[in-house]
Amino acid sequence: MITISNLTKKFGEHISLESVSCEFNKNDSIALMGANGAGKTTLIRAILGYYHPDSGKVLVDGFCPIKERVKVLQNVSFVPQLPPPIKLNIQELMQYICMSTDIDKELIEHYSNEMKLDIKANLYKSFFKLSGGMKQKLLIAISLAKKSNIIIYDEPTANLDPKARDDFYRLLKQNEDEKVLLFVTHRVEEVQELVNRQIYMDMGKVVADERL
Numbered sequence: 001m002i003t004i005s006n007l008t009k010k011f012g013e014h015i016s017l018e019s020v021s022c023e024f025n026k027n028d029s030i031a032l033m034g035a036n037g038a039g040k041t042t043l044i045r046a047i048l049g050y051y052h053p054d055s056g057k058v059l060v061d062g063f064c065p066i067k068e069r070v071k072v073l074q075n076v077s078f079v080p081q082l083p084p085p086i087k088l089n090i091q092e093l094m095q096y097i098c099m100s101t102d103i104d105k106e107l108i109e110h111y112s113n114e115m116k117l118d119i120k121a122n123l124y125k126s127f128f129k130l131s132g133g134m135k136q137k138l139l140i141a142i143s144l145a146k147k148s149n150i151i152i153y154d155e156p157t158a159n160l161d162p163k164a165r166d167d168f169y170r171l172l173k174q175n176e177d178e179k180v181l182l183f184v185t186h187r188v189e190e191v192q193e194l195v196n197r198q199i200y201m202d203m204g205k206v207v208a209d210e211r212l
């Protein structure tokens with residue numbers, strides 16, 4: 001589903017990704033690990049089409065994430081490390097999402113309930129005024145409701161309390177079949193039951209790729 005070939009990305013003189021090659025296929029649940037600054041987020045952003053590579057190529061379901069970004073993103077759910085500063089209130093945000101994609105509003109509400117986020121009590125609150133954990137819960141609910149074949153999470157649990165983390169991992173376990181799940185984490189012990197592959201990055205390179 002995702003093919004990365006000899007991908008190099010530099011920012012000025014700094015090499016953030018150096019000739020990275022790897023494939024992620026259906027039923028791969030991957031913990032992507034490595035020290036701060038290793039290149040994990042840069043790799044994810046390259047998959048999502050944020051960056052023009054200096055060399056090499058990314059293909060997602062055969063599409064180039066830069067030239068055919070809409071097609072790529074249709075099939076990808078992504079929760080970033082830091083929630084975006086959205087000013088819309090929750091009702092407006094849900095309306096916008098349901099109009100611009102085929103995500104089912106009831107399904108967002110269902111997953112929000114499962115994550116113990118009371119959407120109805122917060123309908124008129126701006127997204128950016130929600131607490132950090134509430135934002136993550138809503139983004140997670142949307143990511144699950146989207147029913148994508150590719151789910152990418154960049155350290156999504158930092159703001160979640162322990163109960164919410166358990167809820168999140170339980171829901172992911174129910175939803176991972178037939179998908180690519182790419183999970184950036186510094187806490188491998190938390191995702192041990194969820195993943196079947198561990199990739200380690202260091203200084204812009206993939207230094208280990210282990211199937212469990």
Ligand SMILES: Nc1ncnc2c1ncn2[C@@H]1O[C@H](COP(=O)(O)OP(=O)(O)OP(=O)(O)O)[C@@H](O)[C@H]1O
Nearest residue numbers: 011014015016034035036037038039040041042043
């Ligand atoms: N937009 C950018 N402009 C300049 N440098 C960048 C940019 N994005 C990333 N970098 C640099 O690329 C390197 C890799 O950063 P990246 O965010 O991919 O690391 P990471 O593995 O996700 O780290 P962390 O675990 O801290 O989130 C770092 O040295 C970072 O400073």
